């Protein structure tokens with residue numbers, strides 16, 4: 001149940017997907033709002049939450065990638081064209097990359113800022129700065145990289161989400177269902193049992 005097989009995602013892959021997806025979407029919204037507030041105390045607190053959840057995504061994505069490598073990858077759903085398969089694989093690859101590059105550029109921007117504001121992940125762990133040049137120019141570079149990567153990736157995630165909904169409601173295939181339920185193997189086996 002925990003592990004993937006060649007037909008379906010296991011519980012752990014599904015949990016990783018939805019927990020990380022939810023935090024990712026929350027981070028985009030939080031990031032957008034926090035840089036636009038003029039209340040300094042609120043902004044400081046929102047920055048700390050944003051950095052904390054950003055680090056959480058980085059750690060969870062690392063563990064998720066290791067888990068993915070230790071598991072079989074579910075086969076593509078039958079009936080998808082070669083182009084659809086390539087587009088899906090490319091999108092997943094880009095999203096995996098984004099889950100590492102966005103937090104890393106966020107970490108870089110906090111580390112290169114002349115303000116050197118410390119990062120306390122969830123008020124528990126002090127995150128050390130990366131050994132990078134500290135200057136206004138370096139901070140501006142990493143801030144722009146972070147923002148561009150975040151907004152471009154959110155467009156890719158929106159396309160990914162639309163594709164999943166298209167499969168579910170239009171093509172009525174199992175693409176979304178198998179990311180929602182880890183019982184498919186049990187159910188298929190049970191159906192086979194009742195038929196035989």
Ligand code: HEM
Nearest residue numbers: 027028031032035051054055057102103106107110147150
């Ligand atoms: C997947 C995780 C993350 C996402 C999706 C994300 C997204 C964003 C977004 C959308 C913004 C607003 C950009 C703008 O409109 O200018 C932002 C700003 C910011 N992020 Fe992140 N972020 C993530 C992780 C992190 C991490 C790990 C850190 C630091 C350790 C961080 C530090 C910051 C800071 C300091 C800003 C404000 C930059 C400024 O002063 O303009 N972020 N982020």
Ligand code: HEM
Nearest residue numbers: 017021024025068088092095096157160161164175176179
């Ligand atoms: C409501 C929003 C979302 C929906 C409906 C959704 C749906 C899905 C579905 C159905 C799959 C399985 C595709 C397949 O079996 O070929 C999948 C895989 C994936 N999704 Fe999402 N997703 C959403 C949001 C996100 C977000 C925000 C991210 C990351 C930023 C993300 C990253 C991924 C990745 C990396 C995979 C590949 C998983 C693997 O094979 O290891 N998804 N998603």
